[in-house]
Amino acid sequence: MSSAKEIKKWYFIFLAVWTLIADIPFLFMLFTSIKTQTELLMGNTWQVPKNPTIGNYSTVLHGSFFYYLKNSVIAVSISVVLILIVSSMAAYIFARMKFALNNILYSLIIAGMAIPIHVTLIPIYILTNKIKLYDTIFALIGPYVALSLPMSIFILTEFMREIPIELEEAAKIDGCSMFRLYYNIILPLSRPALITVGIYNGTYLWNEFVFALVLTSSPEKRTLPLGIWDFQARYGSDIPAIMAFLTLSLLPMLIAYILGQDKIIKGMMAGAVKG
């Protein structure tokens, strides 16, 4: 039947059109980043650069790009490690221990998933000032960890409940302590969920903007998203340099995506797909 083939052709055309819509902005970014300011002003904006230059990239890399990158790496990695430790400990209790407050506490924490972070912004700003953490990377870690906990605890608890209990019971008879049950049995078996939670929070925090905007102020203390913001405020007229900065800032996520496509996508969706 030619009509089925015909239909497939239309599918293909529609998807190709969407490819243009989804990706042309990236080509514009890339092409502009290797143009000189003069070429951009003289030529057509959508044109392929005639004399590609890496000058804009060296401008960016000689600026504070690496500060921002370093701060992002530190803030996000410390936060993710703490999130994994704190949430897996709590999840283990909620998944396995019988005590009176279990369900109430768990429900309260899960309700935290629906809290709009903006309601916490002003008080956290005041608190951060009070405890003299304002304008340090550590100002970010507290809120980053705490605000990620409800979702992380939820995902981990649901996962741990599915782990068969027999292994632990056997270990308990052998006199295994609670900590060793958690550390030697539950944690290794929860690896897939821990990876998902790590990626979910890692990608989310990597792009976090509003807390970094409010809790830091000097360039040496700011994370990459704020770096983009600062850079475009300072170099507003140098569009090629800004595009080079944007391209560089996309690289870490792009590399992570290329290395672990399926895991990254699954991690990003973790917040949405709640069973």
Added chain:
Amino acid sequence: MQKDKASKLMQNIGILLFLTPALVLIGIYIIWPIAMSFNLSMFEWDGISPQKIYVGFNNWKNLLQDTIFWHAFFNNVKFIFLSIIIEMPIAILLAVLLDRGGKKFDAFKSLFYLPMLMSSVAIGVLFKYIYDPQFGLLSGILSFLHLDFLTQDWLGDPKIAFYSVVAVICWQYIPFYMIFFIAALSNIPHELYEAAKIDGATQGQYFWRIELPLLSPSIKTACILSLIGSLKYFDLIYVMTEGGPSNATELMATYMYKNAFASFKMGYGSTIASAMFMIITTAGILAYFATKKKEA
């Protein structure tokens, strides 16, 4: 008996130790701030001076009469509506086409994901220049197509700015919902498709009679996500327009931020934040029960 009591005690100590870090962090950074926000909404305070002036419910009275706040709230509502009617159909269509194409279309998926890898700030900055009337990609394309007359001051004109920004947000979120629907479609057994084909069903019939009904729980979930997300949206709007020009793109969150951190009205900012909290929580609960009921 003695031993039992001792081990029970040990277990309770263990539970306490394991829960303490999470409970302390949640207490300090979530519960206390919510209470504090409502408390601060009763004061006039610049955030710096040691003196907070108690004003009772004055901030709340002012909020009710604040036309900018209601304008921002209305923008949030418009934003919910627009993002749902634009994002969902396109995301569903893309997901269905990709699903039908099978492995052959896998390359498209990776190309579609790209916007998801970029932070909202980066997207905002990028599109500021795409919209630039002189050097922007959009006016470049329009002039290439000899449609120069369509070129606008996309972000500078209060009548257009809101839609320009919403278009970018849709561009950013369509891949997200697309993956969401792809995951849902993958749960539909492919035999169903084969069976429908044998029964002589057209592709259109298959979509309306089988795929769409089976997707409907996912569509509801996606709409709730979009609803809640739209009510608290901040990043991209702040980066692209800071709520301007003349409040055209103002949302509750940008208005709250500006009051608290640009005008240093911490009390009034807290009032807006608390109002947002009540609005979003109510909307969430209503949406939750509305979809629950229909399923039962």
